[in-house]
Amino acid sequence: MAKQSRSKSRSVRKQGKGRSHSRAACDNDIVVDINDFTLRPDKERQRSCKHPLIEAINQSQGQYLSAIRTNQLVLGLGPAGTGKTFCAAAMAVEAFERREIRRIIFTRPAIESGESLGFLPGKLADKLEPWFATFRSYLTDMLGRGVVECALKNGHIIFEPLAFMRGKTFDDAFVILDEAQNCTRQQLKMFLTRIGENSRVIINGDTQQTDIGGGSGLLDAANRLHGLDSVYIHEFGYADIVRSELVRTIISRYEDADPAGGRSCYRRS
Numbered sequence: 627m628a629k630q631s632r633s634k635s636r637s638v639r640k641q642g643k644g645r646s647h648s649r650a651a652c653d654n655d656i657v658v659d660i661n662d663f664t665l666r667p668d669k670e671r672q673r674s675c676k677h678p679l680i681e682a683i684n685q686s687q688g689q690y691l692s693a694i695r696t697n698q699l700v701l702g703l704g705p706a707g708t709g710k711t712f713c714a715a716a717m718a719v720e721a722f723e724r725r726e727i728r729r730i731i732f733t734r735p736a737i738e739s740g741e742s743l744g745f746l747p748g749k750l751a752d753k754l755e756p757w758f759a760t761f762r763s764y765l766t767d768m769l770g771r772g773v774v775e776c777a778l779k780n781g782h783i784i785f786e787p788l789a790f791m792r793g794k795t796f797d798d799a800f801v802i803l804d805e806a807q808n809c810t811r812q813q814l815k816m817f818l819t820r821i822g823e824n825s826r827v828i829i830n831g832d833t834q835q836t837d838i839g840g841g842s843g844l845l846d847a848a849n850r851l852h853g854l855d856s857v858y859i860h861e862f863g864y865a866d867i868v869r870s871e872l873v874r875t876i877i878s879r880y881e882d883a884d885p886a887g888g889r890s891c892y893r894r895s
Contacts, residue, residue: 679723679768680716686866687713693858694828699821701806701848702830704862705877707869710830711804715764718800721826722782728798729782732761733817735808736787758785761804788813797822806831806844814843818851834881 682688687709693700694717702710718730734757765774765783777783788809803809803817806829814829821827831844851857864881867874 679720680713682713683709683868684866686860686862687868690860690862691717693860694826697858698825698856699818699827699851699858700829701844701851701857701859702828702862703833703844703848703859705832705864705867705881706835707867707873707877708862709866709868710862711761711802712764714802714804714828714830715761716768717826717828718802719765719768721800727800727824727826729784729800730765730777731784731786731796731799731801732758732804733786733788733791733801734758734804735806735813736789757787761785761802788817791817791820794820795822796820796825796827798824799826801825801827803827803829804831806847807833807836807842808838809843810838811841811843811846814847818847 680691682691690700690702690710691713694714702714704710718727721727722730736757762774762785769777774783778785788803799822801821806814808831809817817829818827829844829847831842833842833845836842848859852859864874864878867877
């Protein structure tokens with residue numbers, strides 16, 4: 627994922643230079659002083675949160691960010707390297723800091739590629755860490771490592787596989803479903819019916835990069851949800867890839883050779 631321009635990003639202030647302790651004090655509403663990082667829930671910090679955490683670096687990203695701010699459900703469809711996950715993470719942090727939501731929930735389907743989870747070392751959390759590492763690193767860059775660790779402990783930031791979403795309701799939450807091209811139709815239906823009050827939901831994926839057999843649940847959802855109020859479906863293209871020029875060329879070569887004829891998305895009526 628390409629690095630965004632962070633000229634307006636708010637960095638978490640370092641506290642207590644020279645102190646040797648790294649003890650955290652946190653409760654359900656406040657995250658304070660851990661490993662030299664502080665998230666201050668006071669009026670001064672809330673005033674600083676009035677400015678956007680991220681600036682779009684192309685027109686497509688600008689449309690995507692605007693859609694997230696004005697719609698309850700946004701589907702981001704497009705190739706790797708367009709900034710879908712990074713933009714969604716920044717918007718989640720922005721909403722979290724402004725107290726618009728109480729939780730950030732990040733999930734993705736547990737699709738195994740090559741190695742089975744059962745053969746990876748450690749407990750379940752250790753096995754899942756590689757799948758959530760990228761999103762966690764984005765939050766750490768924006769909030770600070772101590773803030774993220776404390777928020778994970780008190781349940782304000784949640785990383786869980788898609789299968790764990792069954793039976794839950796997304797209230798007062800900013801929810802991001804990544805790699806949704808690897809979801810089945812039933813999985814997407816289950817996920818979408820979790821949406822509760824005061825929640826914003828982002829579903830990202832590349833319908834040309836699915837690792838499952840059969841039809842993509844993401845493409846099916848885009849077709850079904852197109853035209854609904856408070857739902858926005860945004861398509862990124864080759865020209866929107868910001869990771870590198872080489873990645874743009876590689877993806878273009880692969881898809882130019884696709885007998886299906888390039889990128890496909892939802893039916894436009």
